[in-house]
Amino acid sequence: MHTAEEKLRERIKELTCLYEVTSLIVNCDYEQIEEVLRAIAHCLQRAWQFDADALVELQTSSLNIKTDEEMGKSVFLQSSIKVFNEQEGFIRVGYPSSKYTQSDFLIEEQRLLDNVCLEVGNLLERKEIKENQVDIRRQVEQADRLRILGEITAGIAHELNTPLANILGFAELLRERIEGDADAEKDLDKIISNAIFSREVVKKLMFFACEMPQERARVNIVPIIKDAIDLLGTTLSRNEVSCELEVSQENITLKIDKIQLTQVLFNLIVNALYFSPPKGKIVVAVCEHQETVVLKISDEGIGIPEDMANKVFDPFFTTKPVGEGSGLGLSVVHGIVKSHQGTIKHMPNSPSGTIFTIEFPKL
Incomplete structure (x- = not known):
């Protein structure tokens, strides 16, 4: 049987834990989510009745945090972390089974664990929403850039096609007139090859601008x-x-x-x-x-x-x-x-x- 003083001390530990967890979440930098979750695990450890022996494991789809890497056999309380009503992970707090039994846990400890899991789930939801907003904004910005560039490149491609065709056509005619002049033919080959290269770039511009018919x-x-x-x-x-x-x-x-x-x-x-x-x-x-x-x-x-x-x-x-x-x-x-x-x-x-x-x- 716990005395009134012992019960009060446990309630203070639990309220302190909730306050610390809330503060961590409010001031959370989403780039440092692992450090925040690790700090939450240690807050929970301090909140348990036999805190010196308490062991905490916090697991999500991408993280597995333990206050003791060699937890061994233990008795524990567990609660689920849910993100958008889907299970994302869990938190379990336990004691070594060699020293404790399930009856050593307090009813209030399970409630505390449930509340912390709820807060962690809300944190992960907000992180996912922010990441989605960043992705959507990036996609909108890229789509806008592509639309503008598409209009510009379509115009450039059409403008370049005619002079490039003229360069290639007249270069081929000129080749017939300078037959036998090795140096001139060599220079002319460079003109033709560069014009062909330019035409390929124009084709890519037209692909990019969606001007090429699709079959x-x-x-x-x-x-x-x-x-x-x-x-x-x-x-x-x-x-x-x-x-x-x-x-x-x-x-x-x-x-x-x-x-x-x-x-x-x-x-x-x-x-x-x-x-x-x-x-x-x-x-x-x-x-x-x-x-x-x-x-x-x-x-x-x-x-x-x-x-x-x-x-x-x-x-x-x-x-x-x-x-x-x-x-x-x-x-x-x-x-x-x-x-x-x-x-x-x-x-x-x-x-x-x-x-x-x-x-x-x-x-």
Whole structure:
């Protein structure tokens, strides 16, 4: 039987714990969520009747915090952490079973634990809401930039097409007139090759601006992927990089524009090739699920720096030296994937490199 003084002392400990937990949550920096949850665990430990022997474990989907790493066998009270009415984890507070039994817990301790779990769940909900708001704002800003740039680049592409066609046409006519002049032919070849390169940039601009007509048909994409890899075979060999194809089955049907799918593959494989070390390996993996088709392209390069991870799909953004990249390749890929109602994301490869994952819906 507890005396009135002992009961009062326990109530003070519980109220102090609630006050400390509330203060931690109110002043929480969402970037330091682990430190806050660790502090909450120690607050709970101090609030228990036999605090010197109390053990606390706080677990969420991404964290597992213990006040004693070797908790061993114990008796404990437990309560669930819920985020948007879904169980996200739990908190349990216990004693070593060698010294205590379940009867050593107080009824008030279970109530305290339930209240703390409720507060932690509210904290995790607010963190998720804030992260979603940041993501939505970033998507809106990017969509607005893409819309404006799309209008500008569409105009630029149309304006450049005519003079480029004239340059190539007159260069071909001029070649016939200077036949036999080796130096002049060499210079003319440079003009033609640079004009062709410029025309390819214009094509990318038109892809980005969604000016290229899309012709979607239901086709088996496996042969298309094999053809794209075969066409890059010489370039891969010259750079001493291998490219392997892994498919879940030989017939994977998807309603897609074949030319645009090839454009996606070319851009991603060439990009992977550029950053791959000699003797490196690029893996193209295709897997069919019930409602989607997932395409993964992984390399063993240097990977994407964390501070640039959110910029890789921005138009004209490139980490390549001047003259070696227009910064449109991944923007074009992003636009094509989006036009097919798909999604594209990237993540680090292990031990090094990058994995681009594209998910197309089966429409």
